[in-house]
Amino acid sequence: MSEIILIVEDDMALWYVYKYALRHLKSELVFARNGQVALEVLDKRTPMLVILDMRLPIVSGLELLMHFQKVLRLASTPIIVASSMQEYRSLAPNGAFLYKPLKPEDITSLVDHVLAPSG
Structure with missing residues (x-):
């Protein structure tokens, strides 16, 4: 299975922005239109990165963040929080926040930074 980047975003128009911004990556982009679809993807696959909208239908971004903390296999997955609400910035692991x-x-720069090998 190829490495995936899971993008959890209910605004499907933004999917094209993500596709354009991340076109240089070899990873497969997998889109989830709500938190429930994201959970279904996470049951089957472990992404190398998640870009997470916080205001989602069915299962919220906050509930997904808690899911990542509870599931050992997902606990070290890098997450970038994306929101128009600045108050969500404090929830972004390691400060990885897209406004x-x-x-x-901005997407390209932050994703490249988060995925850069450390050391």
Whole structure:
């Protein structure tokens, strides 16, 4: 199975922005339109990165963050929080936060930084 980046975003118009911004990566982009679909993907696959909108239908971004903490296999998965609400910035693991409206260059820069080998 190829490495995936899971993008949990209910605004499907933003999917094109993500596709454009991340076109340089070899990883498969997997999109989930709500938190429930994200949980279904996470039952089957372990992403190398998750970009997570916080305001989602069915299962919220906050509930997904808690799910990542509870599931050992997912606990070390890098997560980037994306939101138009600054108050969600404090929930972003390691400060990885994208402010909406999204700019492709901001997405590219932050994703490249988060995925860069450490050391």
